[in-house]
Amino acid sequence: xxxxxxxxxxxxxxxxxxxxxxxxxxxxxxxxxxxxxxxxxxxxxxxxxxxxxxxxxxxxxxxxxxxxxxxxxxxxxxxxxxxxxxxxxxxxxxxxxxxxxxxxxxxxxx
Amino acid sequence: xxxxxxxxxxxxxxxxxxxxxxxxxxxxxxxxxxxxxxxxxxxxxxxxxxxxxxxxxxxxxxxxxxxxxxxxxxxxxxxxxxxxxxxxxxxxxxxxxxxxxxxxxxxxxxxxxxxx
Numbered sequence: 143x144x145x146x147x148x149x150x151x152x153x154x155x156x157x158x159x160x161x162x163x164x165x166x167x168x169x170x171x172x173x174x175x176x177x178x179x180x181x182x183x184x185x186x187x188x189x190x191x192x193x194x195x196x197x198x199x200x201x202x203x204x205x206x207x208x209x210x211x212x213x214x215x216x217x218x219x220x221x222x223x224x225x226x227x228x229x230x231x232x233x234x235x236x237x238x239x240x241x242x243x244x245x246x247x248x249x250x251x252x
Numbered sequence: 253x254x255x256x257x258x259x260x261x262x263x264x265x266x267x268x269x270x271x272x273x274x275x276x277x278x279x280x281x282x283x284x285x286x287x288x289x290x291x292x293x294x295x296x297x298x299x300x301x302x303x304x305x306x307x308x309x310x311x312x313x314x315x316x317x318x319x320x321x322x323x324x325x326x327x328x329x330x331x332x333x334x335x336x337x338x339x340x341x342x343x344x345x346x347x348x349x350x351x352x353x354x355x356x357x358x359x360x361x362x363x364x365x366x367x368x
Binding site for chain 1 (some may be wrong): 256287292293294295296297307308343345356357358359360361362
């Protein structure tokens with residue numbers, strides 16, 4: 143069955159460092175992959191989208207890579223700030239269907 | 253532009269009672285989604301509408317859950333009767349394009365349901 147895995151443990155990093163979050167998937171051929179941010183008590187907010195034929199996408203301090211051979215996406219936040227603390231979800235879309243990972247909690251300490 | 257609106261924000265009911273949630277998507281968005289998010293998990297798609305037709309309801313427990321999207325705009329999700337395991341946040345999302353195209357989903361704040 144289709145499966146998405148994100149780091150189940152929380153990621154704790156120091157302010158100013160680069161946070162790297164991982165999204166692995168199996169039994170799926172997504173047309174594109176998205177990363178969302180979710181704060182407590184709120185719905186997910188879209189951050190970045192990367193298509194299957196793209197290797198890398200950037201937006202300000204955010205960078206996403208997508209390796210369809212490894213079936214993995216990496217999400218980087220450079221120069222992290224305490225305001226970046228949240229849960230980050232990856233979502234894969236293929237065949238008119240989108241499935242979400244469970245998310246990784248990121249804590250950025252000042 | 254106004255975001256996706258949902259109501260109520262919180263609901264507490266006893267098991268075997270019924271409950272309904274309402275969603276108003278972003279104006280002009282063709283596709284509407286209902287998700288169930290259990291604490292510590294990612295959102296799980298319950299049903300996806302394209303305009304007022306159902307695209308995917310494969311994970312909707314149809315013996316107790318029902319949803320409709322009248323006139324291709326607002327939508328309601330109903331649970332009858334509720335079970336303890338239905339305790340979750342119910343998220344509504346909408347996207348501009350018809351399904352199958354590169355599209356971003358915009359989420360509402362969700363309704364937190366507690367079943368006692």
